[in-house]
Amino acid sequence: MSYQTLKNKIINGDSLKELKKIPNETFDLIFADPPYNLQLKKELSRPDTSKVDAVDDKWDQFESFKSYDEFTFDWLKECKRILKKNGSIWVIGSYHNIFRVGATIQDLGFWILNDVIWNKNNPMPNFRGTRFTNAHETLIWASKSEGSKYTFNYQSLKCLNDDLQMRSTWNLPICNGKERLKNNGKKIHSTQKPEALLHRIILASSNKNDFILDPFLGSGTTAVVSKKLGRKYFGIEKEKNYFDATRKRLDNTNVIKDEYLDTLQNNRSKPRIPFGSLVEMGLIKPGTEIYDQKKKVNAKIMVDGSIKYQQSEGSIHKVAAKIIGAESCNGWTFWHYKSGNSLKPIDDLRQRLRPTSQVL
Numbered sequence: 001m002s003y004q005t006l007k008n009k010i011i012n013g014d015s016l017k018e019l020k021k022i023p024n025e026t027f028d029l030i031f032a033d034p035p036y037n038l039q040l041k042k043e044l045s046r047p048d049t050s051k052v053d054a055v056d057d058k059w060d061q062f063e064s065f066k067s068y069d070e071f072t073f074d075w076l077k078e079c080k081r082i083l084k085k086n087g088s089i090w091v092i093g094s095y096h097n098i099f100r101v102g103a104t105i106q107d108l109g110f111w112i113l114n115d116v117i118w119n120k121n122n123p124m125p126n127f128r129g130t131r132f133t134n135a136h137e138t139l140i141w142a143s144k145s146e147g148s149k150y151t152f153n154y155q156s157l158k159c160l161n162d163d164l165q166m167r168s169t170w171n172l173p174i175c176n177g178k179e180r181l182k183n184n185g186k187k188i189h190s191t192q193k194p195e196a197l198l199h200r201i202i203l204a205s206s207n208k209n210d211f212i213l214d215p216f217l218g219s220g221t222t223a224v225v226s227k228k229l230g231r232k233y234f235g236i237e238k239e240k241n242y243f244d245a246t247r248k249r250l251d252n253t254n255v256i257k258d259e260y261l262d263t264l265q266n267n268r269s270k271p272r273i274p275f276g277s278l279v280e281m282g283l284i285k286p287g288t289e290i291y292d293q294k295k296k297v298n299a300k301i302m303v304d305g306s307i308k309y310q311q312s313e314g315s316i317h318k319v320a321a322k323i324i325g326a327e328s329c330n331g332w333t334f335w336h337y338k339s340g341n342s343l344k345p346i347d348d349l350r351q352r353l354r355p356t357s358q359v360l
Helices: 015-019 065-081 098-107 154-161 195-205 221-228 242-252 274-279 316-324 347-351
Strands: 011-012 029-033 083-093 111-120 136-143 170-171 211-214 232-235 289-291 298-301 307-309 313-314 336-339 342-345
Touching: 011 242, 015 065, 015 232, 029 065, 029 195, 065 083, 065 098, 065 136, 083 098, 083 195, 098 111, 098 136, 136 242, 154 195, 170 195, 195 221, 211 221, 221 232, 221 242, 232 242, 307 316, 313 316
Parallel strands: 011 232, 029 083, 029 211, 111 170, 211 232
Antiparallel strands: 083 136, 111 136, 289 298, 289 336, 298 307, 307 313, 336 342
C-alpha cells in the first residue's frame, strides 16, 4: 500500500494483518487505543440491580496475560516499523493493561517521553463501594527512539493553557451529549474517546498535513479530529458496526479553514542567534547604551557582545539576572535600545537576522 492509497482512508479489517501491508516509516504520529483486557468475570449491576453498560465486548477478551502480551508486542512492533524516524506514538489504557503495554514499549526500543493522566471530570462511580472510583486513564507518549527529533508544539500547548506550561494531568470530561454516538438510544461504542482529548494530543505532537495512524479506530475520534485539524489520517477497525458509524461520522466532519490552522512556533525551532552577532553585523554598535523597560538602569555594549553595568559585566542575560536578583533572566526582553523617541526591546534587532519565514 502506498501513501496515496492510505491517505484519508479507513479500513474495515484486522489490525495486525493490515499493519503488515504498510511500508516502513509512513506515519508521523500514531494514536492507539487498544483493548484494555478488563478481565470482567460477570455482569456489573447497580444497587437497584439495573445492569451497568460496561465494557464486556468480545474484542476486549483474552485467554491470559500471556496472550494479551503477545498481541501487544505484535501490534507495537509493526507500529514501530511504520513510524517515521522522528515520529511519536501515544497509547492509552487503564490499570488493567497500561503497565504491561508500557513495558513492551520500552522492550521494543521506543523512548518514553511522558505519561499523562487523563483525569475524568465525570467518571462512572464504583457501584459496589469496594474500591476507589476509577477516575482516570493513563496515556504513554513515546518517540521512536531516544535520538528522535519528535514534534512537540510547546508554545501552542502553553497558549492553550492560558500561558502556563501544560502539565501531565489533563482534566477533561468523558464523551457524552451530542458527541456520543448512539443507535436507538444505546451507545454504539462502549469506550468512545472525547474529541477534546484527541485535539490536545494531535495539536501537541503533529503539524498541519502530518500523517496520523489509529490502528484501533473504534468510533473514529482520531480520524475525525485529524480531519478537522488539517492532518492526513489512516484508520483500521475490525468491528463492522464501529466502522460504519465512523464512516458516517467522517462524512459529516468539516475541515477547519486553512487560515485558522496556523499554530505558534516553538522558540527552540528558531535559529539560535547570539547577541554578539548583532554587534558583528553592525545592527548595534559597541558603546551603545541599553536600558531596562522603565529606563531606570542603563548598560553599555562592549565589542565582544558583553555588557557593563556599574561593577557588573557579562552577557545580556547574566547582567540582567544580577540586577533583578534572580538566577536567570531573558536579556532579549529585559534590555531595550533607543529608536527615535521610544525604547524597543533588543529582540527586535535579532528578528532582522532571522529568515522571514521564521518570524512570528
